[in-house]
Amino acid sequence: MHGGGSVGTAGAKHAKRLAWALAMTATYMIAEVIGGLVTGSLALLADAAHMLTDVGGLALALLAIRFAAREATPQRTFGYLRMEVLSALANAVVLLLLTVYILYEAYQRFQSPPEVLSGPMLIVAAVGLAVNLVSMWLLSSGSSESLNVKGAYFEVLSDMLGSIGVIVAALLMMWKGWVLADPIIGAGIGLFIVPRTWSLLSQVTHILMEGTPPNVDTAAIEKKLLAIPGTVAVHDLHVWTVTSGFDAMSCHLVVADMSAGREALREARNLMKAEYGIEHTTIQIEDEAMRGEETVLHV
Structure with missing residues (x-):
């Protein structure tokens, strides 16, 4: 999304x-x-x-x-x-x-x-x-x-x-x-x-080299994303700069209940915009089962 x-x-x-x-x-x-x-x-x-x-x-x-x-x-x-x-x-x-x-x-x-x-x-x-x-x-x-x-x-x-x-x-x-x-x-x-x-x-x-923007701490972002209610894990988190003044972010957000995925997505997007000024976000919502399937495919 x-x-x-x-x-x-x-x-x-x-x-x-x-x-x-x-x-x-x-x-x-x-x-x-x-x-x-x-x-x-x-x-x-x-x-x-x-x-x-x-x-x-x-x-x-x-x-x-x-x-x-x-x-x-x-x-x-x-x-x-x-x-x-x-x-x-x-x-x-x-x-x-x-x-x-x-x-x-x-x-x-x-x-x-x-x-x-x-x-x-x-x-x-x-x-x-x-x-x-x-x-x-x-x-x-x-x-x-x-x-x-x-x-x-x-x-x-x-x-x-x-x-x-x-x-x-x-x-x-x-x-x-x-x-x-x-x-x-x-x-x-x-x-x-x-x-x-x-x-x-x-x-x-x-x-x-698609390095993380100097004003962005990915560890802090991960911690704040994990604080969103219903979120149990965050992985494949990337933040990079396309050009000056235009940063982008992508990640996978693992939620305990997929019915809460829409609200978790909304909060994650608002967090990135309000605290980091990043409006271009690509956030995939998934549950533990989907994450397990990804792990098998990656192996």
Whole structure:
């Protein structure tokens, strides 16, 4: 028996603001790559890689909204919800590879610092800071209503710190002539990407392996299900994440009297929704005899 619910998101009404922030961030990221190549600044290129995390985060936020609205099909019973997870996996792998390149390039520049055009570098970084501030303003209202939008907001906030770092490097080179400021800031931004990217990769892997959501204790769930009147056993309990904000649960509930099965099912579904926010449940009601038959078949 199934108890499904809507997989809509509170961030849907902020989709346009997310789209504007994504368009601005992606456009500036391209400009930053060009600026980094023209000026010879590793810090700008590193910040462009950091900005790629924002582009990925904003794109994933929009994916979560758009794909959650699509209807499932007989071939894809969960629709396209896993597209968000696959996109996050690709994003994490690309970012880790970029970080390796940035750190290697920083090492090379420590050995032989190239000439960097600090003036144009400062202008590009200042424009980037302005873009980040506008994007933060666009997302600020939705960040208090949706975890999806909140995540995108913090992505942009962290990139603003990267832009400030590039500005500091440019000023140090202009005023003090300290050419090592560029590779140092560049390596710093590259290292700043690693923990966030590794965390993203860990979350994605956990979801693809159908691991239990971090906020869910299956032992506690089993104990609460057993407390439902008439329930004598719980087995084959699984809780997993389909995509961010959409968890699912399945189990077999063994009752002493099948006539009480309907009420036990209702209480189990209400428990999962009220205490864990899980609306998509698949709960099989059975008695001891049926459980015995299953045990024989499994053996």
